[in-house]
Amino acid sequence: MEKYIMSHKNKIVLVNGILVIVGFGVRFLLQNETLEVWSFILASILGALPIALQAYQAIRVRVVSIDLLVTIAVLGAFAIQDYEESAVVTFFFLFGAYLEQRTLTQTRSAIKELMELVPESALLQIANGKYEEVDVDDVDEGDVLLVKTGAKVPVDGHVLRGEGHINEASITGESLPVTKSIGSEVFAGSILENGTLEIQADKVGEGTTFGKIIELVEEAQDSKSDVERLIDRFAKYYTPIVLLLAVVVWGFTRNLELAITILVLGCPGALVIGIPVSNVSGIGNGARNGILLKGSEVINRFSKVHTMVFDKTGTLTSGNPEVADWQFYGNEKEKKQVFTYLGSIEAESEHPLGKAILNWLGDFDKVPVTETKVVKGGGVTVTVFGRQIAVGNLALMAQTGVTVSSAVKKDAAVFEAKGNSLVSLAMDGKLVLLLGIRDQLRPGVKEVLGQLKELGVKNLVLLSGDNQGTVSLVAKELDLTEAKGNMLPEDKANYIEKLQSQGQVVAFVGDGINDSPSLALSDIGIAMGNGTDIAIETSDIVLINSDFARLPHALGLSKETARNMKENIRIAIVVVLVLLGSLIYSSWMNMTIGMFVHEGSILVVILNGMRLLRYKVKN
Structure with missing residues (x-):
């Protein structure tokens, strides 16, 4: 029964809403009090079922949830025979939860879109030289595959024969096709727009670049920052306090309606949901634009960076000396x-x-x-x-x-x-x-560094193992704050520690194994996507396909996401304070209005967070 009710929750919301409309329709059109009351009673009972079940599930793990507050409020409304209030409260609460789930699903669309691009089959060369369609999970490293026009590349590999143009937007975020010929690297999830390619598999399954992107984005979206964990702890204790406050008010005033109104007004729903929706939206935007942000805490730290340290080869330069x-x-x-x-x-x-x-x-x-x-x-x-x-x-x-x-x-x-x-x-x-x-500087690197300065990065530092003369020339051409050459890996790490000891929040951008200590030690480690696996693993942010031009977007997005999180916290707190203040200093506030405003505030913070999906850095 419990499973049946929870699996049909959306249908219950619909029927609950229809019964509420019928109740008001009967009141104003037919003026049939009996039918009106029974419509509200049925709506209340039906709407309370999934809410009470969720409250019970939370109590079993020793959590006093928002659902428990609403359940008690509905029972209280029944006790004072205010069936209209109980019916409307259950509808608003369930409908708000439905909208919340639907909009959160949209913010996770980056994962959904990525998963839809995962190839399911491949044309595998068999013993007689012909090709046979097999499940992509059956492809092993070293196998030879055929990719036809319009097909998705099933694995990471290199071209053995043929030529064509591949859309790598799923990997790099860049929509312009890339020409591939013999020896060129190809990536799983990219699409061959024209031509035919025979490729050899180098990486398969979760080991492909595309597989790692999906894994990292999933991990990042599920991660929690210190602020989120703080709010979770706050809600854990805040909700029982609201319940205790309602009991105390009822004990002193014997006004049950006032007590249950406090339960409804004190629900911290917008506060609990505000941070996650901003986090998921920001990470989703990054994934669509060739940037992997590994979690909410990374976003928060990166938004405060004012010193950015760069390796030279493969970072500021093309890496092809x-x-x-x-x-x-x-x-x-x-x-x-x-x-x-x-x-x-x-x-x-x-x-x-x-x-x-x-x-x-x-x-x-x-x-x-x-x-x-x-x-x-x-x-x-x-x-x-x-x-x-x-x-x-x-x-x-x-x-x-x-x-x-x-x-x-x-x-x-x-x-x-x-x-x-x-x-x-x-x-x-x-x-x-x-x-x-x-080595040649990356095209447009000076303009990118200029954008970083406009976004608030005060110090641009170059640390390189190259000789000081070369490093100084690059620094002069790019107008860097500071440049040091002849640096061993431990020298770079020591220099970063020195900057941090001065109170600077430091981001390090690199791509090689020798950069791993600096990537791990810095407040934010940023790895170029075609760098070594260890550099990518130890970093906090990955620029897919080593697109240096994505760096300003990553920083701007992080700043906007952090700002969005703070906005949602302020919205949630202000709404709760206004509702409680209205209850004390006005006569018009009641349980129905409170629940309507409460659910409206949840929708507001969700929509505010979803704005991040459309974020673009200003050039």
């Missing part, structure tokens, strides 16, 4: 051999500078590399065919006992003046090669 200058100091006969050794060493590296060197070298015959030792913040030392080789910055050269000549120092200064990062190679204790590698 190129060798711009180089100088060879060794024996010309060994030049090819040196390049072969360098390529073989860098082939084992995932560092962006290593990839730039490999692109510059082109084809070479790889040789075995042994005894590899990584020197944090410096480079590597290895052995190749018995020869001791060090590859890294000039600090590594000094650390390994390599003498740097005046000619090398002069060239290094020239390279740095051009904004290059330096990579040197020493063989058997002698420096034989110096490379200058330069």
